[in-house]
Amino acid sequence: MIYQRLLRPLLFRFDPEWAHDQAIAWGAAATGIPGLLRCASRMHRVDDSRLNIRVAGICFENPLGLAAGYDKSGRAVAAMASLGFGHLEVGSVSAIPSAGNAKPRLWRLPIDHAICVHYGLPNDGAAAVAKRLQDQSISTPLGINLVNTNHGECSDAISPDEILQDYVTAADTLRECASYFMLNLSCPNTSDGRAFFDTPGHLRELLDRLASISIDVPLFLKLSPDWDDAAIDRILQTVDGFESVAGFMFNLSSRRRSGLATPREIWNDWPGAISGAPTKEWMDRRIVSLYRQMDRRRHRIIAAGGVATAEDAYRKLRAGASLVQLLTALVYEGPGVVRRINRGLLGLLEHDGVSHIDDIVGADVDLS
Numbered sequence: 001m002i003y004q005r006l007l008r009p010l011l012f013r014f015d016p017e018w019a020h021d022q023a024i025a026w027g028a029a030a031t032g033i034p035g036l037l038r039c040a041s042r043m044h045r046v047d048d049s050r051l052n053i054r055v056a057g058i059c060f061e062n063p064l065g066l067a068a069g070y071d072k073s074g075r076a077v078a079a080m081a082s083l084g085f086g087h088l089e090v091g092s093v094s095a096i097p098s099a100g101n102a103k104p105r106l107w108r109l110p111i112d113h114a115i116c117v118h119y120g121l122p123n124d125g126a127a128a129v130a131k132r133l134q135d136q137s138i139s140t141p142l143g144i145n146l147v148n149t150n151h152g153e154c155s156d157a158i159s160p161d162e163i164l165q166d167y168v169t170a171a172d173t174l175r176e177c178a179s180y181f182m183l184n185l186s187c188p189n190t191s192d193g194r195a196f197f198d199t200p201g202h203l204r205e206l207l208d209r210l211a212s213i214s215i216d217v218p219l220f221l222k223l224s225p226d227w228d229d230a231a232i233d234r235i236l237q238t239v240d241g242f243e244s245v246a247g248f249m250f251n252l253s254s255r256r257r258s259g260l261a262t263p264r265e266i267w268n269d270w271p272g273a274i275s276g277a278p279t280k281e282w283m284d285r286r287i288v289s290l291y292r293q294m295d296r297r298r299h300r301i302i303a304a305g306g307v308a309t310a311e312d313a314y315r316k317l318r319a320g321a322s323l324v325q326l327l328t329a330l331v332y333e334g335p336g337v338v339r340r341i342n343r344g345l346l347g348l349l350e351h352d353g354v355s356h357i358d359d360i361v362g363a364d365v366d367l368s
């Protein structure tokens with residue numbers, strides 16, 4: 001309530017990217033005050049074994065994680081962990097530092113509880129992020145989202161070999177820091193990111209190269225929700241021979257902007273992808289269809305897109321996700337959202353007479 005009544009109105013008076021940078025800077029500063037983080041953790045953590053879930057051999061205290069894009073360069077992981085998340089995903093991180101796209105590149109749509117993002121993957125690069133993560137120890141599982149470097153619109157064309165090598169270098173540099181890697185195959189904000197993995201051989205080559213340097217961290221693939229079932233099927237066939245691939249999630253769409261309450265003249269000229277509440281329902285449909293398509297004995301889904309309440313998270317789990325993530329709700333609801341969702345999940349389990357969170361995964365999906 002303090003966040004929504006006082007802090008959010010104040011932060012929303014400022015440029016969205018500046019406000020985001022401040023939040024990360026405060027989190028980074030809090031890292032130097034362990035007593036404060038212990039106190040925050042006591043306030044936010046929901047410690048209940050009914051929420052524990054094991055995915056890809058990793059034990060998660062609860063199914064709710066922080067999505068990639070909030071703490072891009074791992075500056076504030078200790079502070080973010082103290083908010084009660086079951087996992088954190090930092091990134092996207094590339095082999096070489098990147099300034100991302102030109103500013104402005106972030107806008108709020110308050111009526112829709114949404115964000116329009118055209119960051120274009122700014123990050124400090126794998127070596128700097130690895131050093132920073134080694135200096136901050138957290139017990140919360142840490143995913144690292146990897147992507148190829150965005151060299152900017154005016155850079156020379158990059159060859160497929162260089163793009164693939166970029167992922168491999170980043171993975172090699174960060175392997176000691178990650179509980180899992182999320183391979184971002186689908187950034188909606190860069191031209192390379194949208195099209196490169198449409199060519200099926202590129203994914204196979206990437207997985208082969210990661211195997212050749214013995215990356216033994218579980219791999220998740222962040223897919224484009226704009227790929228149709230046939231394209232997803234090709235991805236599933238490609239990963240078939242790779243034990244290291246543990247599952248999938250969907251990124252934001254580079255195309256879809258339907259159902260916004262904000263008048264079109266406000267957002268029509270903004271480049272980028274829409275996150276938050278407007279993505280909720282169609283993302284749930286994509287999860288159901290992926291859950292039906294994939295090998296459920298081998299693969300798991302991490303779901304994001306408009307999670308702001310326990311009901312939103314519960315629906316995604318029942319649609320087939322084993323873990324859920326949020327980002328936009330942290331901006332609109334504040335840090336208390338994590339505890340509210342985890343406590344709400346316990347209430348929903350009790351209401352439905354279910355003893356453990358794992359038992360609801362895919363419960364709403366008709367597999368006949």
Ligand SMILES: Cc1cc2nc3c(=O)[nH]c(=O)nc-3n(C[C@H](O)[C@H](O)[C@H](O)COP(=O)(O)O)c2cc1C
Nearest residue numbers: 067068069091092117275276304305306326327328
């Ligand atoms: C400001 C912002 C930055 C993001 N940056 C990244 C990123 O660097 N890499 C990535 O894979 N996804 C990125 N995303 C997508 C989120 O990880 C997440 O998949 C998406 O926002 C849906 O969750 P939400 O509706 O809870 O925000 C970003 C999203 C936002 C809003």
